[in-house]
Amino acid sequence: MAENKCAARLEPSSRDMSELKNRFKPGYDWETICSTMLEHLMCGVAIYELCPDRVRSLYFNKKYYEMVGYTKEQYEQYADSVTSTLYGDSAEIIFEKAGRSVKTGETFYAECKGRRYDGSDIWVLVKAKLVDFIESEHPVFLAIVQDMTNRKLAEYENAVNLERYRILEATSNAVTFEYDIPDDIMTFSYSGGRADSANRSISNYAEVSKRTKIVYPDDAAKFYAALKKASKKPVSCMTLDYRSTIIDQNSYRWVRTCYSSVADASGKVIKVLGRTQDIDDEKREQQRMIQLVELDSTTGLLNKLATTNHIQRLISEKTNAKSFFAMLDIDDFKAFNDTYGHSFGDEVLRTVGKLLSRKFPNAVVGRFGGDEFIVFTRGTSESTVVDEFEDFLEVSGKAEIGGKRYTIKCSVGIAWSESDDVDYAQYFDEADEQLYRAKKEGKHRICRKKIV
Missing domain, CATH: 3.30.450.20 (PAS domain)
Structure with a gap:
């Protein structure tokens, strides 16, 4: 693959919402942008109406339904009483904290246990704030809902194991x-x-x-x-x-x-x-628990938090070695899900993860979320890193899944430096910028820049 020369894109003077709105393309209104943002969040977003005897749903984003394991149609029977999907204690906590929030105006947090559509338990962390932009005769809350089931299960297993070890x-x-x-x-x-x-x-x-x-x-x-x-x-x-x-x-x-x-x-x-x-x-058992907490369940790679922690630890070790921070995104990943289904999409994620791990065996390789991956390596040369990624793009372009070959195209953004003074945020922002440029220039390519 020919070497990619990417010109730097000018950054906005500020990153507040007013500046961003000035950059909207013609034909895109604020409602469209908000809807797109809500549907792409990695957590559930909900708008609830607090009635005297129940909590009624006004809006759920797509991630919320995925998290609780219901389709929108399946969840309709609970729309007028969302707390009916929760266990009794959790429902009482929601009513108690929401009622207190109505009086004080303070944001409230609640850990709740409920039931998925398949009957399995789910633990969620709810962060809810009273809002006044919805017309209603009842208090309305905007809530962020995060799945914390794995953490709760890990805590439970750890508590059981700890007691076992005491015995x-x-x-x-x-x-x-x-x-x-x-x-x-x-x-x-x-x-x-x-x-x-x-x-x-x-x-x-x-x-x-x-x-x-x-x-x-x-x-x-x-x-x-x-x-x-x-x-x-x-x-x-x-x-x-x-x-x-x-x-x-x-x-x-x-x-x-x-x-x-x-x-x-x-x-x-x-x-x-x-x-x-x-x-x-x-x-x-501790090592197994660490893996449970740190690994992404779909790909087996480090998850977002673990990837960030491992890279930050390496950056803090002042070695004067060249460091390379790469951000990779699967091009048109949604098409795999739409054409072959989400299970196949997961296979695509696993395939990309395996290829990256094989290509960079001594690097930190993690899934950052969705179809984005992070690779951090050091002590090598720019040309070697680029060659490895070009080989990766060639191999992924004829990947084998289930005995058949599929074309998986990816875009890669690389930020690198020889300085020990570059922190995680600088690497991340520059790699993200290079990834953006790779997408803009036609996808399935590598863009890179040295941080000086």
């Missing part, structure tokens, strides 16, 4: 140890009903432990650094998580060691004492 900790085996520093002897004491309950001493521990790899190699540096520090000056109730064969001599398991050091009368440290607990199940 396990109270009933499971642990290993106590005593490290004699002058003689370099480590003694482990196993108890708790084990068949091999006994003391196990290792002479020349510093050398033997490294040679026999008692500590998992990737964790060895932090383990021996902690042991060295505790051996030089007194420490109290320190903790360290690492993988070791201390609990099970046949396999590495995650353990948590709580330790203190003891000094003699002269202040010289002579012993390190502690207790090592098996936390392997807990650690792996």
Whole structure:
């Protein structure tokens, strides 16, 4: 693909609504713009009428119906009493907070639990504000409704697992140890009903432990650094998580060691004492929970929040390396949904996600929302990044889904810099600008710009 030369588009002098309205194209009125914006939001938007005995709906955007799992026609039976789809406690909360908001004029927030069309539960966060632009004999609220079901389920699972781990900790085996520093002897004491309950001493521990790899190699540096520090000056109730064969001599398991050091009368440290607990199940569950919270359910890539956090963390590490922030959008994605259905559209998203992950295995790759993806990579050259994206565009143009080939075209905007002073917002805004230019110039191409 030929290299794309994109001229910079002039930015408006300000970004307020009055400036934006001045830029509307002929034939586009404010009503059309508002309707388009509402239908493309990634959250539900609702306008409610608070009647004495019920909450009546006046408007829902498309995302609201998708979120609650109803079509507009299916939801019609609840339109005059929206709270009938909620569990009792949640309905009472809405009435209580809305009533208070009518008196105070303050925006209210409410976490509500309801039922989807398929019978499954849904948790939503409602942010509602009293408005006066709708004629009605009853108070009218404009509400933003966000699906928080995954977060609630994660919190519930975490609470259950936390209680499970408390029980396990109270009933499971642990290993106590005593490290004699002058003689370099480590003694482990196993108890708790084990068949091999006994003391196990290792002479020349510093050398033997490294040679026999008692500590998992990737964790060895932090383990021996902690042991060295505790051996030089007194420490109290320190903790360290690492993988070791201390609990099970046949396999590495995650353990948590709580330790203190003891000094003699002269202040010289002579012993390190502690207790090592098996936390392997807990650690792996934590890792699973992190994945649940961070991963996009459709593509398996990092979700918007996780992508942002990972990139911001990398940017904060001042490395003086070239950094590349790419924003990618699937061209005419709506056509896939309209022609083949939303399930196929999801397959297109998954296919693009897989292709990006394969093409950029060492980069942060995430789904930013809808049909937009983010790629952040560093320590490479501009030409290499462009070549990789050109290869990606070529491969995606003949992607295979369900045994058939389809043409998936994408537009890419890249912002890059050699400076450590460029922050996330600068990268994002410039990449977004380059993506806009790629779309404007005909789609299925790459536009890029260096931030200086």
